[in-house]
Amino acid sequence: xxxxxxxxxxxxxxxxxxxxxxxxxxxxxxxxxxxxxxxxxxxxxxxxxxxxxxxxxxxxxxxxxxxxxxxxxxxxxxxxxxxxxxxxxxxxxxxxxxxxxxxxxxxxxxxxxxxxxxxxxxxxxxxxxxxxxxxxxxxxxxxxxxxxxxxxxxxxxxxxxxxxxxxxxxxxxxxxxxxxxxxxxxxxxxxxxxxxxxxxxxxxxxxxxxxxxxxxxxxxxxxxxxxxxxxxxxxxxxxxxxxxxxxxxxxxxxxxxxxxxxxxxxxxxxxxxxxxxxxxxxxxxxxxxxxxxxxxxxxxxxxxxxxxxxxxxxxxxxxxxxxxxxxxxxxxxxxxxxxxxxxxxxxxxxxxxxxxxxxxxxxxxxxxxxxxxxxxxxxxxxxxxxxxxxxxxxxxxxxxxxxxxxxxxxxxxxxxxxxxxxxxxxxxxxxxxxxxxxxxxxxxxxxxxxxxxxxxxxxxxxxxxxxxxxxxxxxxxxxxxxxxxxxxxxxxxxxxxxxxxxxxxxx
Numbered sequence: 001x002x003x004x005x006x007x008x009x010x011x012x013x014x015x016x017x018x019x020x021x022x023x024x025x026x027x028x029x030x031x032x033x034x035x036x037x038x039x040x041x042x043x044x045x046x047x048x049x050x051x052x053x054x055x056x057x058x059x060x061x062x063x064x065x066x067x068x069x070x071x072x073x074x075x076x077x078x079x080x081x082x083x084x085x086x087x088x089x090x091x092x093x094x095x096x097x098x099x100x101x102x103x104x105x106x107x108x109x110x111x112x113x114x115x116x117x118x119x120x121x122x123x124x125x126x127x128x129x130x131x132x133x134x135x136x137x138x139x140x141x142x143x144x145x146x147x148x149x150x151x152x153x154x155x156x157x158x159x160x161x162x163x164x165x166x167x168x169x170x171x172x173x174x175x176x177x178x179x180x181x182x183x184x185x186x187x188x189x190x191x192x193x194x195x196x197x198x199x200x201x202x203x204x205x206x207x208x209x210x211x212x213x214x215x216x217x218x219x220x221x222x223x224x225x226x227x228x229x230x231x232x233x234x235x236x237x238x239x240x241x242x243x244x245x246x247x248x249x250x251x252x253x254x255x256x257x258x259x260x261x262x263x264x265x266x267x268x269x270x271x272x273x274x275x276x277x278x279x280x281x282x283x284x285x286x287x288x289x290x291x292x293x294x295x296x297x298x299x300x301x302x303x304x305x306x307x308x309x310x311x312x313x314x315x316x317x318x319x320x321x322x323x324x325x326x327x328x329x330x331x332x333x334x335x336x337x338x339x340x341x342x343x344x345x346x347x348x349x350x351x352x353x354x355x356x357x358x359x360x361x362x363x364x365x366x367x368x369x370x371x372x373x374x375x376x377x378x379x380x381x382x383x384x385x386x387x388x389x390x391x392x393x394x395x396x397x398x399x400x401x402x403x404x405x406x407x408x409x410x411x412x413x414x415x416x417x418x419x420x421x422x423x424x425x426x427x428x429x430x431x432x433x434x435x436x437x438x439x440x441x442x443x444x445x446x447x448x449x450x451x452x453x454x455x456x457x458x459x460x461x462x463x464x465x466x467x468x469x470x471x472x473x474x475x476x477x478x479x480x481x482x483x484x485x486x487x488x489x490x491x492x493x494x495x496x497x498x499x500x501x502x503x504x505x506x507x
Contacts, residue, residue, distance in 0.1 A: 002149070
């Protein structure tokens with residue numbers, strides 16, 4: 001969709017600049033018609049010019065695509081290649097190129113071929129003020145698309161940053177985990193942990209049924225004091241079995257109660273540590289010491305931790321209970337000593353790991369890197385939207401620069417007379433720039449509700465989402481106006497400082 005919008009902006013540029021030069025080509029049209037050219041022949045000529053430009057652009061585009069694909073594949077996480085030997089690819093590309101040439105050349109061809117030869121050759125032809133209206137409409141469409149893309153880019157980046165700043169409820173830095181495929185370490189975990197601690201590279205280690213960045217299990221069958229009797233067994237909680245050191249290894253943050261105790265494993269075998277989401281869901285005012293029944297067995301809540309963000313950073317945290325106990329193929333969690341060099345520490349950990357699991361690859365993951373992958377899709381959208389928004393603004397500004405050049409050239413005599421009568425450079429700059437600024441302001445007014453509607457819909461897919469603030473629209477509009485002024489000012493100031501004697505003499 002963005003590709004089509006960007007191509008549409010380029011087509012608008014071609015239409016605008018072709019019709020802006022209409023008065024220069026009017027005499028050519030008049031002479032051709034006077035010596036017998038039919039309007040259909042003139043239309044064919046103008047379409048041919050448009051198609052020639054479109055085909056030339058296609059040839060350049062193939063080179064640019066081949067050069068840009070490695071970068072694009074990296075940003076978009078794709079493996080796209082140019083299908084040089086595929087006839088369908090060539091038919092589609094050439095067909096699309098011809099269609100683009102016809103669309104871009106349609107308005108100029110029909111407009112230019114309609115000129116009356118008598119008026120043109122008599123020197124009475126003037127495009128008139130109404131001739132500029134279609135051009136202004138196209139400029140508004142152009143900048144509406146560009147400003148919408150700018151607003152969209154800002155919102156996407158805000159959503160990603162908003163989610164990245166969300167508290168995760170544990171310490172990610174220096175936390176490594178290994179998803180085991182064998183029981184070798186599980187059978188001798190205490191000895192494995194002691195050997196790790198002896199290296200000095202590890203602060204703590206623990207087992208768990210799943211990683212800190214994923215929730216692998218959820219179960220029903222829970223009851224508690226004050227539970228809604230109509231809820232039945234349809235309530236599901238996340239359930240994670242851990243060893244007593246897991247909380248200290250992961251860096252749990254307690255809001256009430258205590259952690260599991262290695263010294264009181266037998267007593268804590270019927271204990272739960274729950275998260276804040278579970279407390280809120282159950283409606284417990286003083287959760288520590290309360291009893292939860294699960295499948296007819298009583299569990300005592302010994303501690304409450306801050307919500308650990310184990311699933312999507314864009315969704316609410318699932319009510320979760322942690323209990324003592326792990327199964328075969330458990331995940332090994334290791335906290336690297338912060339005073340150790342990470343590379344050296346991993347070498348020492350691997351050496352101990354190979355003693356206990358010699359047949360298994362040392363396939364570890366860092367919790368912070370694994371967590372960052374949750375934002376990969378939105379990061380890609382943000383980067384690509386930013387690139388396309390920049391491209392859209394660039395194309396719009398190229399068209400605006402061309403129109404500003406044409407307007408300055410058209411008003412050369414007027415500028416000369418105004419200078420002779422005492423107009424300052426600032427006055428002339430304001431006069432030549434204000435029409436373009438007014439068009440961009442109008443584009444901003446049109447773009448704002450469109451952008452708000454589509455971005456509001458996009459944000460609804462995230463339950464944990466940013467807000468759409470008014471300053472985003474103001475910043476996008478202000479930025480577009482500044483860019484417009486910078487684009488137009490070069491031609492406006494150039495016309496304003498020109499020697500009026502030369503311009504009036506040439507006229």
